[in-house]
Amino acid sequence: MIPRLYETYISDFNTEGLGSFRDLLSVSITRNRNEIPTLAMTYPINGPLSQELTEGMVIVADMGPADDEKNQQFRIVDVQKSMTAITLTANHVWADLSNIPLKKNISEAHARSNRAFDLISDALAWPVSGLGFASDIPTVANLGWNFKELANANAAILGADTAGDQANNTMEALYNGEFRFNNYYLTMLKHAGQDNGIVIKYGRNMQSITRDETTSGTYNAIMPYVTYSPEEQPQPDGEPFDGKATVQYLANGTISLFSSPFKGHTPINTIKNGEYLKFVAKTDKQTINNDTWYKTDIGGWVEASLVTFDKSGNYVVNKVDAQGTLEVSDDITGIIVKNDGVGTISYAGPGQVPLYTSPFGGHKSGKYLNNGTSYRIYWKAKDINGTIWYNLGNRDTQWVSSQYFVLSKTGDYATVKAYGRLSINGNVTVMSGPGGTGSAVNWHNRGQYPIYDISTDYGGAKWYHIGQSGGRELWVKAGDNVSFKEPGTVEYKEEDAEKANIQKTAQVPVYSDPSGLSPTGKYYALGSLLKITAQSTSQGKSFYEVGTNEWINSDFFSFAHAVDVAPGEDNSSAKPEVNEETLELDGTVLISQFARVTNAPLRVQAVDLSSYGIGNDKDKLLAVAEAYMKEYRIGYPTISLTVSYEQMQGDFQKLTQVDLYDYVSVLFDEVGIFEKAQCTSLTWDPVREIATSITIGQLPISYDHALNNFVTNMVAKNTTTATKRATHLFGELKQVMEENDQDQKAGLLKLTRQLGIDDQAWRDSYDRLQSMITSINTTVQDVHNWIASGGGGEITAYPNWQKPTELRALSNGGGYLRFNAEGLEYVGRDGVARSAIDSQGRLIAERITGGTITGVKLEGITVDGDSYIRSIGGDGKVAVMSGDHGFSCTAPGKEKVALDWDQNWGVLRIGNQYLYDSDIAWIRQQRGGRIH
Secondary structure (H helix, E strand, C coil): CCCEEECCCCCCCCCCCCEECCCCCEEEEEEECCCCCEEEEEEECCCCCCCCCCCCCEEEECCCCCHHHCCEEEEEEEEEECCCEEEEEEEEHHHHHHHCCECCCEEEEEEEHHHHHHHHHHCECCCCCCCEEEECCCCEEEEEECCCCCCCCHHHHCCCCCCCCCCCCCHHHHHCCEEEEECCEEEEECCCCCEEEEEEEECCCCCCCEECCCCCCCCCEEEEEEEECCCCCCCCCCEEEEEEEEECCCCCCEEEEECCCCCCCCEEEEEECCCEEEEEEEECCCCHHHCCEEEECCCCEEEHHHEECCCCCCEEEEEEEEEEEECCCCCCECCEEEEEEEEEECCCCCCCEEEECCCCCCCEEEEEECCCCEEEEEEEEECCCCCEEEECCCCCCCEEECCCEECCCCCCEEEEEEEEEEEECCCCCEECCHHHCCCECCCCCCEEEEEEEEEEECCCCEEEEEEEECCEEEEEECCCCEECCCCCCECCCHHHHHHHHHHHHCEEEEECCCCCCCEEEEEEECCCEEEEEEEEEECCEEEEEEECCEEEEHHHEECCCCCCECCCCCCCCCCCCCCCEEEECCCCCEECCCHHHCCCCCCEEEEECHHHCCCCCHHHHHHHHHHHHHHCCCCCCCCEEEEEHHHCCHHHHHHHHCCCCCEEEEEECCCCEEEEEEEEEEEEECCCCEEEEEEEEECCCCCCCHHHHHHHHHHHHHHHHCCCCCCCHHHHHHHHHCCCHHHHHHHHHHHHHHCCCCHHHHHHCHHHHHHHHHHHHHHHHHHHHHHHCCCCCCEEEECCCCCCCEEEEECCCCCEEEEECCEEEEECCCCCEEEEEECCCCEEECCCCCCCCCCCCCCCCCCCCCCEEEEECHHHCEEEEECCCEEEEECCCCCCEEEEEECCEEEEEECCEEEEHHHHHHHHHHCCCCCC
8 A cells, every 4th residue: 555645533434635645655563562653764865745735634555465554644743854755653543642641640540451441531721633542351450640750641551561579560461461553443452463373493594584682682590588686596605794782672571583584483482671692693585574683693684673783782784885995085084195294203201102003093013202202204194083093104003192292302394296486586594404404505596486385493484495506406495485376386385285295195004894993004105096895884984895894984975976986876887797697598699591401691680688587587589589580581581573574484484464563473493492582573664565673572471470479478378477576565564464473573663663653553453553554454455456456448549549648548437538638537427536646746536555655735625633743833833632642732942831631531741740630620610611
């Protein structure tokens, strides 16, 4: 058929329109699987129709041998002119829908394909005459298209499915069909082609045919792995722990030590209130009440809520994972700094002065110094009592207290580094040594000089080190002719020099334990980045463990640098690492079945499957890995074979009978696989009425989204089998009430403390507390069972399932649960909300059962409480109402006012004065019934 030209879309093909393209130079129509066909034509520049050719006009031509492929209309979308020819590009008229947007959203559950197309047609921004659709696919799908997110109508129709967890949101992907285009009539079929019985041997002898390699360009194996944090397992012996605590049980008598911290333990010993316990181990993994338990040095276990570490003599060492940088302020307390000078032993009594091993709790070194002897100073320190210590050389044995060592004798001095600039305006005293020591130097040069050091002599005079001359050091004594007033001079004050010396030379001492009383003689310089493995508090001071038997005062740590990690903080960017393990298959690599029959080398893809909740289960890892290989067709041979009309000879002659979507069989000689393939592209010459080339390719892949199916199944399975440690209040309440005797009481004590309830309330109201928690547990279980029973209707999405803005679930009682961006609400059958949480922070409910309610204001008609109602005012004022004890009001420094009752007696107490109800009755009678 010779193509014809028309001004616009037509329905009557018996007319010639504007004429036929009898003198065209070339024409071809390309049809690809599930794509809108396109026409390309070259026409002489001076042809009869050359002046008529403009964009928007319609060319009618056959695009294949079938009846529904004849007289197809193509709208011209591009016209390019050269000196000799006109090049035309035209799209099949179905592409007109690519210029028409939808005017409304589409949402419907369980819709067949015909219904889906009707909804799209009805939503077109303007109608298309003659638009039609047919399908033989029985599949139903949930539809959800937002007109704001779709560029045009075809965006909801065309678009193949892809690998992944979810299907693409198009008719093509949802119904997995093949399209045949017949002008404005679209047919979507399960199989749009036919099997012609043609077999192609797809091997390496196909020299004349354009083909792609079958498996050489793809992965044919995977190395699946997961990383996970090891699950918490019970620790029969606990982990090593160093601590000392005091038994502090609110009830009278003794507490039991148990054989273990786990279910089924038995009492093995008793300990009295107030006794000390030394701990050697601890654990909090799957213990009773999910609490920390400590193992004593006599063998029994005790729960943490029954002991205290706050009394004198107690300490506890906690393992941490952190790192910090050593820093100090301008105070030298607790550290050592360099100090160049000379001092003299000055002791009023007889005998010698002892040297010590450290200025921080050290002991006598066994060496002594004679009174009046002078010594060189190398380091200085200040202990926690404010005493200055000087080091005379060996930092392990030669520390002397400033009580017996002075810098006020002739020849004594102290020097610190300094930076400044002075001016000499006349004669000055110059010496070769610091602090006026050495020999005199003749110096008469005026001018400005830099300052390198400042020295203070025994009399308090300042000396400035200004450099050298003739091989001798120059120390200039401060005086009238040494000035800092001239422009260019810089006076460096002594306190500034001290601060600079601290930051430059300070070192921090190390102790053998967290008491801070046993120095090791080791020091760390400022700026050291140290890994912290434990933390301890002793007598109000915290210490960090930085090595075996190495503890440093926490005051000297900074956690402000990028690489620092404070104890308890996230350390993802620092050296301490989270404990993770890697799980792989026993064979490491999972090989495709197709790769095993070839001699090609393995091409292995590393695949991280950690996000699929596998943990350390190799069976789950294998199942997910196999699902991954299936979903992404790892190692599967691919087909791509393009044959021109001229090549359709011999074994390929039957390909002249193949149309788009038709099937052929392919034998892969390299892997011995017999596979079905499909004609995925065809180029048609409407004048010669032949296919000038065809492409045989892969059958359309029907993705089953196996990974998503696997995860859904595994979540459902794990929900019924996993046993989790309770990490929320209702779960802990349930677990506590399942315990007995001391375990239950200890668990309730722990919970009341977590909720901020006074220990006295626990003691006074234990029976009522136990009853209330039992009631709460019953209510929680009733609510859980009610919800778990499910609703009677389907869950519906509004306006659609793909982009829902609201979900509703019907209940058996006629109401429904609604969830959207503004809140969560249950509406009764009468249309009135019964419970809701909205986006403005409001909560409504007919009944509330819970643990803690926190707020600024509590309003109500009646307020009932089982123990205390307490009001705390400013300046420590407290008013308490107790059902057991009465009313009281206290304030610091003032008398206590209370109304107390004891059995049948009411007592009014003011300070230490008591007024009984009989007295009040007598006063009332005397005053005529009034009390003021």
